[in-house]
Amino acid sequence: MIMSVKVRYFASLKDSVGRSDDMVDVNGAVTVAEIWAMANANRLMPDNILAAVNMEYVDIEHSVQNGDEVAFFPPVTGG
Amino acid sequence: MIKISADLFDPWHEVVAYQDSAKHWTGKFGATNVFVGTMRDFNDGDAVTGMVLEHYPGMTEKQLEDIVKQATRDWHLLDALVVHRVGEIKPNEPIVLVAVWASHRGDAFDAGRQIMEALKNKAPFWKKERLPNGDERWVEHNTDGYLRSPKNDMSTILG
Numbered sequence: 001m002i003m004s005v006k007v008r009y010f011a012s013l014k015d016s017v018g019r020s021d022d023m024v025d026v027n028g029a030v031t032v033a034e035i036w037a038m039a040n041a042n043r044l045m046p047d048n049i050l051a052a053v054n055m056e057y058v059d060i061e062h063s064v065q066n067g068d069e070v071a072f073f074p075p076v077t078g079g
Numbered sequence: 080m081i082k083i084s085a086d087l088f089d090p091w092h093e094v095v096a097y098q099d100s101a102k103h104w105t106g107k108f109g110a111t112n113v114f115v116g117t118m119r120d121f122n123d124g125d126a127v128t129g130m131v132l133e134h135y136p137g138m139t140e141k142q143l144e145d146i147v148k149q150a151t152r153d154w155h156l157l158d159a160l161v162v163h164r165v166g167e168i169k170p171n172e173p174i175v176l177v178a179v180w181a182s183h184r185g186d187a188f189d190a191g192r193q194i195m196e197a198l199k200n201k202a203p204f205w206k207k208e209r210l211p212n213g214d215e216r217w218v219e220h221n222t223d224g225y226l227r228s229p230k231n232d233m234s235t236i237l238g
Contacts, residue, residue: 011133011205012217055138057201071135077218078132078163078204079116079175079195 002027003066007039010073017043026064033060035070048075081143082162083134090115090162090176097160097178104157108180110187114195120170122218127208132165132174135203139163146197154190156181161194163204196224 007022014020022039030038032053036045051060052071064070080097094113120127147159162176177195181187199221206218 008135010135010203011207012219015217052135052138052203055135055141071138073135073203074205074217075220076199076201076203077206077221078134078202079199079221 001066003030003064005030005035005064005066006069007035008069008071010071012074013046013049013072030064031060032058032062032064032070035064036060036072045072046074049073050075080158080160081140081147082160083136083139084162084164085166087172088162088164088176090173093160093162093176094178097158098180101158101180104180108157108182110181110184112179112181112184112187112191114175114177114191115173116175116195117173118168118170122208126211127170128211129167129169129209131167131207131209133205133207134163134165139203142202143198146194146201149197150179150190150194153193154181154186155183156186156190159190159194161198163198163202165204192224199224 003026005024005026007024009017009020017040024035024038026038032051033045050073051058053062053064053068098111118130143161147161150156150159157180160176160178164172164174168174175198177191177198179187179191179194181190207215208218209215
């Protein structure tokens with residue numbers, strides 16, 4: 001089944017990839033790390049990156065479902 | 080209650096207004112712990128003239144709700160109020176308010192600290208600082224709030 005996954009980028013990561021979001025179509029089960037690789041073919045995932053699926057923190061090996069929103073961002077600096 | 084504010088807010092007014100509105104625990108609280116984080120005009124040895132605070136609408140609120148729920152499980156709290164600015168901020172403006180109400184000071188102090196440190200580590204906000212020459216830079220990470228030696232650290236800050 002073809003799945004459609006929304007990918008979002010924030011803060012300095014948004015600047016470095018040059019986009020705030022992507023739509024990625026995948027066929028079958030994929031992990032967060034694989035979503036990154038599909039959306040960013042020529043760019044390795046930065047070491048300190050944080051990932052979320054549907055607004056909850058996840059490990060990059062977390063599996064992604066159809067309709068999920070995957071987000072990548074640098075360490076948080078609020079407060 | 081969690082509030083994300085794109086506008087300047089008065090943390091002291093927020094505390095009093097919230098406390099006055101919370102009739103169900105009037106008379107029950109003996110301890111209120113209030114933390115206010117304010118924007119400095121310096122960071123990492125440089126003067127800073129302003130900043131933009133970005134967040135992840137939806138996730139930021141969700142994470143803050145989870146942080147407050149966890150503190151409520153870990154400590155005897157009557158209520159908590161978290162207000163955080165986003166958008167354009169100038170030095171001397173408040174960035175964050177964490178206020179907690181409890182029957183006793185131990186819970187109030189420790190829950191307030193726990194909420195603030197968890198916010199610093201988990202809540203998706205990002206600061207981009209503006210320098211006097213117009214350059215902008217992202218703040219890369221937050222400092223550790225737990226000081227090994229408060230006295231030594233104060234001497235570093237105050238020179």
